[in-house]
Amino acid sequence: MNTLRTGDAMLTDWRDSAARFEAEVGRAVIGQARAVRLITIAIFARGHVLLEGDVGVGKTTLLRAAARALGGAYERVEGTVDMMPSDLIYHTYLADDGRPRVEPGPVLRRSDDLSIFFFNEINRARPQVHALLLRLMAEGSVRAFERDYRFPHLQVFADRNRVEREETFELPAAARDRFFMEIGLEAPREASVRRDLVFEPRFHDTDALVSGLAEGVLDHAAIGGVARAIQHGIQASPEIEAYVVALWEALVRPAEAGIRLPGLDMDALVQGGASPRGVAFLVRAARVRAWLEGRDWLVPEDIRDVFQPVMAHRVFLEPVYEMRREIIVPALCRAVFETVAAP
Amino acid sequence: MRLRLDFRLCLALAVLLPAAAAAQVRAIEVRSPRAFGYFLGDLVQAQVDLVVDAGFSVQPASLPQPGPLAYWLDLRRVALNETALADGGRRIRLNLTYQNFYAALDARPLEIPGFAVTLANETAQGLTTAQAVVPGWSFTISPLREVQPTRQDDPADYMRPDGASGAIDARPMLLASGGFAAATLATLAILARDRAWPPFRPRRVRSFAVARRKLRRLKAGVGTGAAADAAYRDGLLALHRGIDTTDGRRVLADDLSAFLARHPALAPQAARLEAFFAASRLAFFGRDTAGARTLVSFAALDDTLCRLAADERRA
Numbered sequence: 327m328n329t330l331r332t333g334d335a336m337l338t339d340w341r342d343s344a345a346r347f348e349a350e351v352g353r354a355v356i357g358q359a360r361a362v363r364l365i366t367i368a369i370f371a372r373g374h375v376l377l378e379g380d381v382g383v384g385k386t387t388l389l390r391a392a393a394r395a396l397g398g399a400y401e402r403v404e405g406t407v408d409m410m411p412s413d414l415i416y417h418t419y420l421a422d423d424g425r426p427r428v429e430p431g432p433v434l435r436r437s438d439d440l441s442i443f444f445f446n447e448i449n450r451a452r453p454q455v456h457a458l459l460l461r462l463m464a465e466g467s468v469r470a471f472e473r474d475y476r477f478p479h480l481q482v483f484a485d486r487n488r489v490e491r492e493e494t495f496e497l498p499a500a501a502r503d504r505f506f507m508e509i510g511l512e513a514p515r516e517a518s519v520r521r522d523l524v525f526e527p528r529f530h531d532t533d534a535l536v537s538g539l540a541e542g543v544l545d546h547a548a549i550g551g552v553a554r555a556i557q558h559g560i561q562a563s564p565e566i567e568a569y570v571v572a573l574w575e576a577l578v579r580p581a582e583a584g585i586r587l588p589g590l591d592m593d594a595l596v597q598g599g600a601s602p603r604g605v606a607f608l609v610r611a612a613r614v615r616a617w618l619e620g621r622d623w624l625v626p627e628d629i630r631d632v633f634q635p636v637m638a639h640r641v642f643l644e645p646v647y648e649m650r651r652e653i654i655v656p657a658l659c660r661a662v663f664e665t666v667a668a669p
Numbered sequence: 670m671r672l673r674l675d676f677r678l679c680l681a682l683a684v685l686l687p688a689a690a691a692a693q694v695r696a697i698e699v700r701s702p703r704a705f706g707y708f709l710g711d712l713v714q715a716q717v718d719l720v721v722d723a724g725f726s727v728q729p730a731s732l733p734q735p736g737p738l739a740y741w742l743d744l745r746r747v748a749l750n751e752t753a754l755a756d757g758g759r760r761i762r763l764n765l766t767y768q769n770f771y772a773a774l775d776a777r778p779l780e781i782p783g784f785a786v787t788l789a790n791e792t793a794q795g796l797t798t799a800q801a802v803v804p805g806w807s808f809t810i811s812p813l814r815e816v817q818p819t820r821q822d823d824p825a826d827y828m829r830p831d832g833a834s835g836a837i838d839a840r841p842m843l844l845a846s847g848g849f850a851a852a853t854l855a856t857l858a859i860l861a862r863d864r865a866w867p868p869f870r871p872r873r874v875r876s877f878a879v880a881r882r883k884l885r886r887l888k889a890g891v892g893t894g895a896a897a898d899a900a901y902r903d904g905l906l907a908l909h910r911g912i913d914t915t916d917g918r919r920v921l922a923d924d925l926s927a928f929l930a931r932h933p934a935l936a937p938q939a940a941r942l943e944a945f946f947a948a949s950r951l952a953f954f955g956r957d958t959a960g961a962r963t964l965v966s967f968a969a970l971d972d973t974l975c976r977l978a979a980d981e982r983r984a
Contacts, residue, residue: 561956563953563954563955563956565953565954566954623954623955623956624954625921625922625950625954626921626954627921627922627923630921663918663919664917664918664919665918665919666919667909667910667913667919668909668919668921669905669906669909669949669953669954
């Protein structure tokens, strides 16, 4: 039952490449197999990723490793409170001859080849910058120097430090909805992994660690086509369709689905979110997961595996519960899967 | 209280009243059932009849109040009864009940003090009042024992033996208390059942037995064709619901090992459950019911459920 159709031999080959990619990234980032798997899913679903986690757990290292293994051009900016959208597009300076120059900024410099645009500390940037990023993410194009720049292979990775709240700008709902996944990164719990991370000198020098990885394990220019093939190749039975719709309904209206969580008013818990785009992303991610598992049809486990990274950040709670969303939303997701019957 | 008075013993007193009052209070008479034969603690009845002119009535505040009158005499009750007479007058009858506490050593007369009652006649012209002075009267009290009793060696012998009391039949009371105890226990049992207190702890639902009954109704599943396939899928669903109910959550194929860890009693069926989940996956999501039926037939499904139900009973 775990076979793809013979015509999809290309997908089988790519699955091996994906496994090599995961192994390569896993050499630099140990103890984060789940995060690496989710990033692989995001890459093959052509989705933008928001990484969230504590300080120093390896968010940046993970993204740099993924960028190196993916190949293609890589640009990185640091979000700051005084950053303006033009800083991403133009670079102005005085040249050697003393005359001012305006040149394309980090986004435009290698637009055709740009595969990963890494926005560090995205919540430090102002909403104006978020707006530009939204257009970049949603449409893959930017207008500058009297012409449209297109980004056919672009994938935006952003990270957000969840500890600090001073001088930061919370991402607007529309911006969060456009991120395909929000991956929470925790420090690994395994004692052996922790020992290695602390005592092994290899992990202390991030630059050397990342440059030690094989470059371009995947052909970044071909991934778009592979992603389309995956989405067409993985079948969803009517039962899966009904299951996803039931999950969606239960997530938005938990009280009607019979979900009760202690201490919460289920009728007035979820304010909105869980958009159709979000659920479409969910199925997209689930298809990639099914492909990575070597199946050409979806099973409920595929949905469940990617549900929280894809859906949790799209659910907006009533303001009174919003401050506790880190506890409430995972509990709600768990309850949804414990309540909705799969087959 | 209506007194039956022995009028042969009555003590009648006709009092001559002053000329002015005589016009309003015609007669005052005090009667008592007997004038002697009273002991310590006895109730002494007296009936006072006042015959007055029409229109007069007693002012209640002027009546003697029940309570102690002297260290040896209490007034227990005062009852008032007024009736109109044929000659136009009015008879006011006071029934007084006294209690005597005088511990006499010899027979001697005691005087019950008299009292005054105010009578009032309220007409359009104004209020006319009159005093009726009820005279004191006496009765003779007798001692309970002799002054010089016969000498006894044992001081306790001066005491009289207690009177024999009639035996009380305790059976009805025992029966009643037994009945109430039984009723209490029955009520307690109902309450315990309602609250699921220990002996009534609800038995775990035997979800696999329920699923098996459901499967037994799907006999069509043993044949072939679209109807049989649908019945087979219903059979798979029945087992899924049985597993879900057992675990209290939805169990997917990947959760099987965790499920078995939570329910070790079902561990012997691990291989069968694994095959079932694979078949279910194929039937529902791989759109290959025929392939699923070769993997796990309807009879094998029934067998799995049968074994699960048995394990569940043993658990």
